[in-house]
Amino acid sequence: MPSPRVIEPLVVPAGRRAPEVLPALRKALDGDGPALLPVAEGSEPVRALGPGAALGPGEDTAGDPTALVIATSGSTGVPKGVLLPASALRASAEATHLRLGGPGHWLLPMPAHHIAGIQVLVRALLAGTTPVAVDTAGGFRPDRFADAAAETLANDGPHYTSMVPTQLSRLVNDGGQGLAALRRFDAVLLGGAATPPALLRRALDAGVRVVPTYGMSETAGGCVYDGVPLDGVRVHIDAGGVVSLAGPTLARGYRGVPGSPAFAGGWFRTGDLGRWAGDRLEILGRADDVIITGGVNVAPTPIERILTEHEGVREVCVLGVEDPEWGQAVVAAVVPSDPACPPSAEALRAAVRERAQPAAAPKNIVFLPELPLRGPGKPDRTALRQHFAG
Known part of the structure; x- marks a missing residue:
C-alpha cells in the first residue's frame, strides 16, 4: 500500500x-x-x-x-x-x-x-x-x-x-x-x-x-x-x-x-x-454581512452600489457596528474621487433613502484615502470597524 x-x-x-x-x-x-x-x-x-x-x-x-x-x-x-x-x-x-x-x-x-x-x-x-x-x-x-x-x-x-x-x-x-x-x-x-x-x-x-x-x-x-x-x-x-x-x-x-x-x-x-x-x-453579498438594524435586514452590497454611483465616490464599504439603540447601525467607509473635496455625507444618505428603505441610510460615514484590504482585494471589515469605534 x-x-x-x-x-x-x-x-x-x-x-x-x-x-x-x-x-x-x-x-x-x-x-x-x-x-x-x-x-x-x-x-x-x-x-x-x-x-x-x-x-x-x-x-x-x-x-x-x-x-x-x-x-x-x-x-x-x-x-x-x-x-x-x-x-x-x-x-x-x-x-x-x-x-x-x-x-x-x-x-x-x-x-x-x-x-x-x-x-x-x-x-x-x-x-x-x-x-x-x-x-x-x-x-x-x-x-x-x-x-x-x-x-x-x-x-x-x-x-x-x-x-x-x-x-x-x-x-x-x-x-x-x-x-x-x-x-x-x-x-x-x-x-x-x-x-x-x-x-x-x-x-x-x-x-x-x-x-x-x-x-x-x-x-x-x-x-x-x-x-x-x-x-x-x-x-x-x-x-x-x-x-x-x-x-x-x-x-x-x-x-x-x-x-x-x-x-x-x-x-x-x-x-x-x-x-x-x-x-x-x-450576488448580493455575504449572508453573515447582513445588518439587522431596528429589526430591519439590510444587505450591504445594494447600498454600496447606490453610493458608488454618486458623483465623487470611488469606493465604498458598508457594514454594521454595534449600537445600543438599534442593535446594529449601518455605517459606510467612503473613498472619495478627490480627497480634498469629498461629497456631502447628507447627500449620500439622501441617495440611499431615495432608492432603498430608510433604515439602510448610513448613520455614520467616514471618508478614507483607501480601504484597508485583506487577501487578494476584499475590504477588511474588521479593520474598518475600528474607524467607527467609540
Whole structure:
C-alpha cells in the first residue's frame, strides 16, 4: 500500500519572479510529488494546516491527487485549507479558455499564493504559454502594468489577464499607458471582491473587455463569468437566498474537516446571498454581512452600489457596528474621487433613502484615502470597524 502523500509549502515569490513556481506546479498537477501549500515569500505557512504532514483519509486519491491546499481565512479569520484536486484546477482552466475564446497568453498582476493568481499560472501551463508577472514591489502601479503587458502583447493572441477591482480602478483613473495596454487584452477577468457598477461602466466605456467573475478557493477560483456559470458548473439558490455551487471545479473539502457540512451532497454552500436576474446570477453579498438594524435586514452590497454611483465616490464599504439603540447601525467607509473635496455625507444618505428603505441610510460615514484590504482585494471589515469605534 503506498504511503500517504504529504503537504509541502510552496514558497511563491512576489511580482516578476512568480512564474518560478511553474515547474513545481506542473508536477503537482501531474500528481508527481507532494501536495503544495502556497505561501507568500517571507511568510510562514499556516501551521494548523499541517505542512510537512500527511494528507488524511478522504483528502487524497490515487486517481485524482490533491494538487494544492489553499489557505484561506474567509470572512471569519479562522484558517482553513481548501483541498483542490488536479481535476478541479484543470477543469477550471479549460472551462475558462472555452468561455473566453481559446488558450492564450496570460499576464499576472496579482499575488500567486491566492487562488485567483495561481490559476493564472495553471491556465498558462495548460495553454502551453509562458506567463508574465507584473512588478508589484511597493504596490501596484499602472506604469509597471504597462511594461509587463507589453511583453505579453508581443506574442500572437489571444491575450488575457485577471485582476481585482482596486487594480482596475487605478488603471482607469490613471488613464495612461496602463489603460491603453489593458484595452488590448481580449478579456480582463475581474474578481476577488464585488465590483462597483460605476467602475464597471467606466471600464467598459473606456474599451476594456471586462468579464466580472464569481467564485472562491472552494471552486478553484471564478466559476461564474458575467453571471453565467462555466460549462459543467451548477448553481442552486435556496429559499433563504443562499447560493450553493457544484460541478467539476469543486474542491474535495477542507483539510482536517472530514464530512464538512459546507460540502454536503456534492454541493458547496457559499454563504453568499444571490438571485437570478433573468438567466444571470447576481450576488448580493455575504449572508453573515447582513445588518439587522431596528429589526430591519439590510444587505450591504445594494447600498454600496447606490453610493458608488454618486458623483465623487470611488469606493465604498458598508457594514454594521454595534449600537445600543438599534442593535446594529449601518455605517459606510467612503473613498472619495478627490480627497480634498469629498461629497456631502447628507447627500449620500439622501441617495440611499431615495432608492432603498430608510433604515439602510448610513448613520455614520467616514471618508478614507483607501480601504484597508485583506487577501487578494476584499475590504477588511474588521479593520474598518475600528474607524467607527467609540
